[in-house]
């Protein structure tokens with residue numbers, strides 16, 4: 237069966253930041269620091285999903301999706317990032333899971349979508365190897381409560397983006413600009429993934445996946461320099477996170493100089509490569525890469541995709557890039573590639589309600605339609621794709637962009653928190669009904 241779903245993440249929708257024993261995450265800290273997010277927006281209230289979740293589940297039930305990918309807030313469940321459980325936090329996710337099941341929607345929780353407990357950050361966060369072990373401890377305690385009802389689990393969301401944006405460039409929480417010194421963050425997240433897979437299996441969890449952000453990388457020209465630069469970028473963005481999980485190896489990082497991966501210990505790669513039931517991939521756009529313009533820095537430069545329409549974010553709309561990505565994964569990993577689920581795909585648009593209050597987001601309808609067709613082409617070309625999740629159910633807190641990028645099938649008025657399904661919601665509803 238092919239799973240059709242929608243996706244969200246805890247910090248982007250829940251709000252209730254200080255309620256019922258939830259401790260701050262790195263995103264609470266970061267978004268409250270001046271200048272970190274556009275207009276100083278924070279997730280304090282977000283979509284208030286913590287209180288309005290029954291309405292949101294009803295919206296999905298009406299939409300007719302099979303599955304809902306959401307994330308669990310680690311500091312809501314285990315405020316110190318290790319040790320004591322916050323029962324009210326776990327109760328919230330149990331209510332949500334039971335509410336979804338009652339509506340006939342499969343719950344697909346992600347255990348880490350970037351909101352590390354601030355207390356764990358104070359112990360060094362993902363630069364500290366202990367965080368990987370603490371993550372598995374947290375995975376175990378969530379699974380002990382919910383594994384009997386949750387059919388599919390995702391360990392991490394986009395460890396590449398968390399490393400690159402959060403720890404290399406500092407534009408996401410925790411705001412560190414370590415450049416290549418952020419590499420241990422990749423390894424410790426991956427180790428945490430592997431340890432969490434074991435913990436989930438031990439608790440009787442059903443299917444277990446990881447979600448990676450993947451981009452097909454195109455060289456800006458066929459010059460040797462551009463091709464080499466594109467390969468270097470592909471290694472960092474895609475292979476650094478897919479190879480260890482699927483092949484139990486790290487790619488050759490020599491384009492990045494003489495790196496010593498002394499944080500990788502014996503046995504780690506075997507842990508990281510624990511068999512999975514699927515690979516989650518998030519796709520937004522391809523990347524065009526050229527040789528670096530100056531020496532001494534990173535071995536690539538982003539040349540930008542041209543000649544395609546763009547979203548409100550300025551991201552190029554290239555639907556066939558999704559087919560290219562899926563067939564590329566199959567070609568690269570062959571038998572080592574488990575079934576693939578597109579765990580995020582979608583676009584931000586301006587989405588201003590018309591005079592009658594409706595939101596006629598035709599560009600989103602075209603985006604989704606074309607990307608779904610690209611998934612079907614990949615399937616016809618033999619890729620075992622088993623699901624597609626729209627990012628996102630609701631307009632929400634888009635990280636450093638605050639509430640400025642609207643990705644939802646459902647419009648949210650951030651003053652009143654009123655939800656209004658957009659035209660794309662009606663389109664997807666009839667698409668799903670016609671299956």
Ligand code: FCB
Nearest residue numbers: 245393394397627634635
């Ligand atoms: C992905 C994130 C998700 C959302 C989309 C637009 O990188 O996983 O939370 O912000 O981008």
